[in-house]
Amino acid sequence: MKSLEKDVWLFEITPKKSFFNFNVKEIWRYRDLLFLFVKRDIITFYKQTILGPLWFIIQPLLTSVIQFVIFSKIAAIPSDGVPYFLFVLAGNIIWFYFSDSLKSISETFTANQNIFGKVYFPRIIMPLKVVFSNLLKFGIQFLFFLMVMLYYVYTGYNINPTLYVLFLPLILTFIAFLSMGIGMLISSLTVKYRDLNFVITFGISLFMYVTPIVYPTSLVLEKIAPKFHFLIYLNPLTGFLDFFKFAFLGSGSYDVLNLVYSFVISFVIFVLGVLVFNKTEKSFIDII
Numbered sequence: 001m002k003s004l005e006k007d008v009w010l011f012e013i014t015p016k017k018s019f020f021n022f023n024v025k026e027i028w029r030y031r032d033l034l035f036l037f038v039k040r041d042i043i044t045f046y047k048q049t050i051l052g053p054l055w056f057i058i059q060p061l062l063t064s065v066i067q068f069v070i071f072s073k074i075a076a077i078p079s080d081g082v083p084y085f086l087f088v089l090a091g092n093i094i095w096f097y098f099s100d101s102l103k104s105i106s107e108t109f110t111a112n113q114n115i116f117g118k119v120y121f122p123r124i125i126m127p128l129k130v131v132f133s134n135l136l137k138f139g140i141q142f143l144f145f146l147m148v149m150l151y152y153v154y155t156g157y158n159i160n161p162t163l164y165v166l167f168l169p170l171i172l173t174f175i176a177f178l179s180m181g182i183g184m185l186i187s188s189l190t191v192k193y194r195d196l197n198f199v200i201t202f203g204i205s206l207f208m209y210v211t212p213i214v215y216p217t218s219l220v221l222e223k224i225a226p227k228f229h230f231l232i233y234l235n236p237l238t239g240f241l242d243f244f245k246f247a248f249l250g251s252g253s254y255d256v257l258n259l260v261y262s263f264v265i266s267f268v269i270f271v272l273g274v275l276v277f278n279k280t281e282k283s284f285i286d287i288i
Helices: 003-008 025-031 029-045 054-074 084-105 124-153 163-190 196-209 217-223 238-250 256-281
Strands: none
Touching: 003 217, 025 029, 054 124, 054 238, 084 124, 084 196, 084 238, 124 163, 124 238, 124 256, 163 238, 163 256, 217 238, 217 256, 238 256
């Protein structure tokens, strides 16, 4: 009788047996829930706003204008031969996709404790919905970037996109891996150490200035001794940003080995984040 009853169950919810668990089939089975979470995030953002999706453009626009005034007009920082505003705009849209995803994912456990305590679904859905909802935001900002780029081309600036633009989906995938990995690590730590929530915003702001957004990587390489050049590439975003700017603006350069390093370290951090996330989700509801 017991075996007959067991055969009729569609799903059996049991603790994970493996430390690393990224069950693609289970995530696919809950794809409708993932879509609903993404839709909820977008609708919540638009609700009771006058400008709607224009807010997605205002963020990189104002940031780039301020950077243009301070770092180009006052500090006279070069931009690899392209208009400085376009140079920082290219860096900002990549940066905002990474930083916004990281910030939201780092709050996964604390922000969703009520949902996690009431119903079962793959917890990895929550970090995934963040990177997908921010991908839509990136898409709007990217279209704005293309419009600005076309304007500069029309006005006679020498901007030469390359065929490397076709690798943009790959670049975005690994930036998502990087933000998910770091975000899940931080989220797992904030379950026990809540004060980390207070330093994450400050930390992200500092991290922005060790990332080549307002200055080209070539400028840093000129200013420091060759034996310290590796320091600039320890930041995996450096390889992604250099490649993105080279692909779309035809300016600067990128190093293949450093780009490969960015791919590898992003994936390693993602795997580490999933490992710690899986371990924390088993017991976090008793701690938080």
